[in-house]
Each structure stands twice: as structure tokens, then as C-alpha cells.
Amino acid sequence: MIVVTAKDYDEMSMKAYEAMKKVLTEKSDATLGLATGSTPVGLYKLMIADYEAGKISYKDMTSINLDEYVGLPVTHPESYRAFMNRNLFDHIDIKKENTHVPDGLNPDLAAAADAYTAYIAAHPADVQILGIGSNGHIAFNEPGTPFDSHTHVVTLKEGTRKDNARFFDNDIDKVPTHAVTMGLKDIMSAKFIILLANGSGKANAVKEMIKGPVSENCPASILQTHPNVLVVTDEAAAYYLN
Ligand code: GLP
Numbered sequence: 001m002i003v004v005t006a007k008d009y010d011e012m013s014m015k016a017y018e019a020m021k022k023v024l025t026e027k028s029d030a031t032l033g034l035a036t037g038s039t040p041v042g043l044y045k046l047m048i049a050d051y052e053a054g055k056i057s058y059k060d061m062t063s064i065n066l067d068e069y070v071g072l073p074v075t076h077p078e079s080y081r082a083f084m085n086r087n088l089f090d091h092i093d094i095k096k097e098n099t100h101v102p103d104g105l106n107p108d109l110a111a112a113a114d115a116y117t118a119y120i121a122a123h124p125a126d127v128q129i130l131g132i133g134s135n136g137h138i139a140f141n142e143p144g145t146p147f148d149s150h151t152h153v154v155t156l157k158e159g160t161r162k163d164n165a166r167f168f169d170n171d172i173d174k175v176p177t178h179a180v181t182m183g184l185k186d187i188m189s190a191k192f193i194i195l196l197a198n199g200s201g202k203a204n205a206v207k208e209m210i211k212g213p214v215s216e217n218c219p220a221s222i223l224q225t226h227p228n229v230l231v232v233t234d235e236a237a238a239y240y241l242n
Contacts, residue, residue, distance in 0.1 A: 001210065001223060001224060001226075001229045001230075001231060002229070002230050002231070003210060003231045003233070003238075003241070004230065004231070004232045004233075005232075005233055005234070005235060005238040005241070006232060006233065006234050006235075007234065007235055008198075008234050008235070009042055009198050009234055010042060011234070012042070012196055012198055012232050012233065012234045013040075013042030013043045013045070013046060013196070014046065015232045016040075016043050016129075016194050016196050016230075016232045017043050017046040017047065019192075019194055019230050019232075020043070020047075020127055020129070020194060021050070021056070023126050023127040023192065024047075024056050024061075025056065027126055028057070028060050028061070029060040029061060029062075030061050030062075030126040030127065031061070031062045031063070031064065031123045031124065031125050031126050032061060032062070032063045032064070032125065032126070032127060032129075033063075033064055033065075033066070033125030033127065033128030033129060033187075033190050034063050034064070034065050034066070034084065034088070034129055035065070035066050035129045035130055035131050035139070036065065036066070036067070036080045036083045036084065036131075037131040039131035039132075039196045039197065039198060040129050040131060040196060041087055043129065043196065044087050044088040047088065047092065048088065048091040048092060051091070051092045051093065052091075057093055058092045058093050058094035059093045059094070059095065061094055061098065062098045062099075062100070062123060063084075063089075063094060063098065063099045063100060064100040064119070064120060064123065064125060065080060065084060065099075065100060065101040065102070066130070066138075066139035066140075066181060066182050066187070067080060067102060067139045067140045067179050067180060067181040067182065068080045068081065068101050068102040068103065068104040068179060068180050069104050069176040069178070069179050070104040070105075070109065070153065070176055070177075070178035070179055070180060071104060071105065071176050071178070072104060072105075072176055073105065074105075078167045078168060079104070080101055081101045084099065084101060100116075100119065102116055102151065102180040102181070102182075103180075104176075104179070104180055109153050109180060110153070112180070113150070113151040113152050113153065113180055114150075114151070116151040116180075116182070117150040117151045117183070117186060120151070120182065120186045120189060121186075121189070124189045124190060124191060125189070125190035125191065125192075126190075126191050126192065127190065127191070127192045127193075127194060128187060128190035128192070128193045128194070129194055129195075129196070130187070130193060130194070130195040130196070130220075131195070131196055131197065132195060132197050132202055132205050132206065132209065132220050133160055133163065133205065134159065134163055134201050134202060134204070134205055135157065135159055135160065135205065136205040136208050136209060136217075136218035136219055136220045136221070137157075137160065137219050137220070138184070138187060138195070138219050138220045138223075139181040139182050139187060140154050140156065140160070140179040140180075140181035141154070141181055141182075141183065141184050141187075141219045142154060142156070142157050142160065142219070143157075143216065143217050143218065143219060144216055144217070145183070145184060145216060145219055146184070146216065147184050147185065147216060147222050148183075148184070148185050149183030149184050149185060149186075150182075150183040150185055150186055151180065151181065151182050151183055151186055152180070152181065152183055153178055153179070153180055154178065154179050154180075154181055155177060155178055156175070156176070156177060156178065156179055158172075161175040161177070163201075184219060184222050188222065188225075188226055190226075191228065192228045192229075192230075193223060193226055193228065193229045193230070194229075194230045194231075194232065195209075195220070195223065195229065195230070195231045195232070196231075196232050196233070197231070197232075197233045197234075197237040198233065198234040198236065198237050199234070199236050199237055200236040200237070200239060202233070202236075202237040203236060203237050203238070203239040203240050204240065205218070205220065206231070206233055206237050206238065206240070206241065207240035207241060208220070208221060209221050209223060209224075209231075210224070210231065210241065211240075211241070
């Protein structure tokens with residue numbers, strides 16, 4: 001695991017993009033594992049800027065997202081499908097049919113989750129972007145999730161719903177109670193993982209992920225066992241590392 005501390009959010013996004021860009025330039029048909037949340041938005045802006053400058057094309061690339069809320073229509077602005085369209089897909093030349101986000105409205109969520117797992121197994125990400133929850137979750141794999149989990153439906157922890165209430169008029173009751181998420185084993189199948197973290201609210205989770213025991217109590221700690229992980233934080237999120 002390589003850990004890089006940037007001075008602020010913009011530098012964090014830039015350093016993460018530099019690492020990602022190597023994959024984008026070396027493999028024109030790369031599979032991109034993508035994440036939602038406020039953390040990767042700066043990285044997505046840099047991807048868009050380079051696309052607009054004619055430096056990178058996504059026309060032969062495929063993407064696969066980590067997770068989606070259960071029960072939110074794709075027209076809801078906080079569905080992760082809407083988030084990805086708004087913050088990235090609508091601004092680059094990736095074909096929408098090549099972008100994959102779990103379907104949180106599927107009447108048979110378990111079967112859809114199994115199909116998602118099968119897709120990931122056949123198309124492991126060349127690069128997987130991750131954020132981290134303040135409790136150490138990655139995607140929506142909450143503390144206690146088995147390390148050998150595949151795509152599954154989860155009940156969100158109250159703390160996670162509180163953290164995400166800022167996207168739902170600060171009203172926790174509007175935050176969905178369930179989500180579909182890639183499992184930890186699916187995430188670990190990526191060839192290269194870039195995890196971004198910024199802000200003091202992530203400092204403890206970052207410390208546990210890097211310095212704590214490899215334990216299901218901190219899902220992100222599984223990344224200590226992956227051979228090719230880059231963690232990029234800002235100074236606030238790196239607070240407990242030194
Ligand atoms: C959400 C997402 C995660 C994300 C995390 C942090 O719950 N499911 O994929 O990494 O929370 O979000 P943010 O980047 O907004 O802090």
C-alpha cells in the first residue's frame with residue numbers, strides 16, 4: 001500500500017488523477033471501477049477536462065460502479081446513477097450502455113446482485129476508485145461485512161445514513177435504509193485500487209485502514225492485503241498517520 005498525503009482537496013484529486021491517467025493512456029478499452037460521494041468529484045472534473053482537451057477518449061471503455069440505493073428511481077438526483085451521469089458520464093464520450101450501476105429498483109435484488117458479481121468476475125476493474133466512510137466502510141460494506149462477500153443488499157448503519165443526510169435536505173428520514181453494494185471480494189478483484197480521503201471526519205477511518213489490524217470491524221483494512229493500492233489523502237484525513 002502506498003500512502004500519499006496531499007496538502008488539500010485539489011492536490012489530492014490531482015495526485016489520484018495522475019495515477020489513474022497512466023491506466024487511461026495505456027489501455028484504451030479499460031474497465032473503470034467508479035465511486036460516488038463528494039470525495040471523487042474533483043477527480044471526475046479532471047477526467048472531464050482532459051477529455052475536453054482531446055487527451056483521453058472513453059469511447060471504448062467500460063465502467064462499473066460500486067453501489068446504489070435501494071428504492072430510489074434513477075430520476076432521483078441522489079440516486080447514484082443520476083450522480084454518475086451528472087458528474088461524469090454526461091460530460092465524456094463513454095457509451096451509456098457501457099456504464100454499469102447496480103439496479104436498486106430490480107424486483108429480484110438478489111438475482112440482480114448475483115448477475116453483477118458475475119459481470120465483475122468477467123470484467124475485473126483495471127483501476128478501482130474508492131472513497132471511505134467515516135466508519136471505515138468502502139462502497140456500502142459496513143463494519144462486520146465478511147471479507148469474502150460479493151454483491152449483496154445491505155441495511156445501512158444509522159451513522160452512514162446521518163453522514164449522507166446532507167444530500168437529502170439534511171433529513172435522515174429521506175435517506176434510503178438499504179443499498180446494493182459490490183462486496184469486498186469483488187472490490188479486491190481490481191488490478192489497481194486508488195482510495196481517496198479528505199477532511200478530518202475521515203482521519204480515524206484512514207488510521208484504522210492503514211495502521212489498524214486487518215479486521216472486518218474496519219472493512220477498508222482489507223486493502224492492506226491487496227498488492228496494488230494507492231491511498232491519497234489531504235492533510236486533515238492524514239492527521240493520525242504520523
Ligand atoms: C457513501 C458511499 C461510499 C463513499 C462514502 C464516502 O456512503 N457509498 O462509496 O465512499 O459514502 O462519501 P463521501 O465521499 O461523500 O464522504
